[in-house]
Amino acid sequence: MWKMRGITTGLKSITSIIFNSLYPSFCPICGDKSNSFSISPVCSKCWSEIKQYDGPSCNICALPFVSEKSKICGNCLRNKPVFKEVIAFGLYEGILKEAISQFKFYGIRRLAKPLGNLLLNFNIPDADAVIPVPMTKKGLIQRGFNQSVLIGKSIARHKRIPLLINVLYKIKETPPQVGLSASERLKNLTGAFIAKGNLNGKFLILVDDVMTTGATVTECTKALSKAGAKEVIVLVLARTGGL
């Protein structure tokens, strides 16, 4: 086994050397030449500084807190979320934010695996399937890939459960959510998702790249519950808000 790993590592570094000499890129964080194919353009030094958030946060929606005193945030106290809980790797800032935008907005697909693997640092609860937050057909054609599907692959493989991409659909084009309040976001997304098929009694992991107010994952959970899902846990790379 160790021999195989040695060969794989060797091949990976050869690929990195060839790739980096053919397509030299500069790390968007530190400006140095990037040196690793799988995480390029982010350099390995910067990548190694991506940190898991281990500060205080809401026990339900993972909203980061300043103090350790609170356990549940005001939003969750006022309106109990439809999902069971949110597990978030880090805060949407710094290198993690840059890596997600390189992946998503600049179409650097190879970042999917190392980003998805960040989520494997957790004790992910057992579930029947992984469901990625879907995009509309139009959105998918424009971007060429759904980032949540690619991230979800790592989790499904790790948990040895299916990644279901033909269950949850986004049927309504929604305007960009940036700059909108939580209630405006929710209003925008109402009726945007439907789940097809029978999910009776299923425990599901819903995967997305970034969670802001939770409007998207709330609407997705509602659709999944309507199709019979028993429980939905949300897994995201990065969480914004709070602090």
Ligand SMILES: [Zn+2]
């Ligand atoms: Zn760097």
Ligand SMILES: [Zn+2]
């Ligand atoms: Zn909360």
